[in-house]
Amino acid sequence: MDPTTSGRFRVHDRRPRPDIEGADGEPVAGAEAADRETIDTSDADDVAPPEEFVLVEHAEGPVDPNEPDAGDRFDPMYATAEGYDGDLGERVASLKPGHVVDATLAWTDGSARFSAVEVVCETRFRYADGVEGMFEAAVDAWQSLRADGEAVGSVPTRSTDGDPNGALYLFADGPGGDTFDDLRAGRLPIEPLVARVNASRADADPREVFVLAPADHEFVAVYVVFDRDGVLAQTVRDTYDLAPGLAAGLDSAVPDAARADDETGQDEDTGRIDGTEDDADGVDDFDALDRL
Template sequence: MTPTTDGQFRVLDVRGETARLADCETHEPVDVTLDGDAVRPGYRVDAALAWEDGTARFETLDVVERTLLGYADGVTNLFEVALDVWEEAKREGLGVNARTTYDTDSEPNGAVYTFAEQPGERDVFADLRAGALPLEPLVDRLQEHADPPHEVFVLRPATHDFVLVYLVASKESVLANTVRDTYDLPRPSEPEP
């Protein structure tokens, strides 16, 4: 009998025929061999993972949330709020700092988090992408105020010593599209629901 693991997972990354998932409760990362193109980075799935020879495959898969997740390294032209949040973190000696962002009507439209880089200790950008640092608690916090799906962007500036996580409340919103255009993150094609 093939052992299985059931649970809800966030897709962190897809490279070739392998998806990196994080368990939504334990935040433990796991690599899963893909048999198709049903998932995108950011999707939340209910799944049963079948383990054969130490390799996980989807035995069952149900996409329950179509949030999108994008990564960009070496970005320039950071927006003012991101720089303000980082400068505040440096002044206060904080490793992590956050601020809600607002649209032109003063309605909340997202949240910015800055994480100080830790040269010689850890690569924060790579750790977020690999699941060594969990993104799910940040998404959970956003979902206390906005219904999914969202868009989440993990950005490493070219000339600053921090990593930025920008959680945009509404998928395909003007803000999400602006972030995608500014940081050259094309919207991925998505399978039909």
């Protein structure tokens, strides 16, 4: 009987399975399966590789980085995305990046497959690299961080009515950096950022999480939008062509729907980026370096 693992997981991404074996089917020397790096060792015909899900443990609340197992808690695991039948096949096919699932994984020869899965929250993760026209709130907050010599930071955003609508996290990504790839692959965890937002909000609504790497700036933004079905999430999707967004003709733009506090996100008296104080919605006293 195959060993199993049961629990609550975040579907972090769905992607083609990297080739970590040689042409003879044996593991490539020095290749770590946990890293899942692509190693092309054959001249086989150009056949699309099978797809897999990247899964991470779901956090019910904020994680203390000083806990003994905090360093390994969000290590990614991988489950086959294809080859299921019947009702289970329909459930697996419907899974999207960002979904939270209760699942049982069966392990055979080191590979995991779903033996049961149920979606419990339909949060969505969306990834975009090389985006043009990064919205002003992110650029202004990043410039303030760099002026202070910081490589990572956070800022809450608000609607034009002043209501909190998102938590924006920014990470340096200089020449030769791979921050976007590390975030998408789960090597840098997004889950603690979402857990902080969820713990600070009175609702349990699904979120929309955008991981955006601008073409013209050396940072990566992780934008946790509080309302997945709200105007802000729709606007970001529409602006960066990530999914059907606002209806045609609606005159709105991300800089108007998402304003950093005090426009720049910087307190005029202290010089601190808003969102690092205890009263910031979704980013209360969160240090993005806790697990990064």
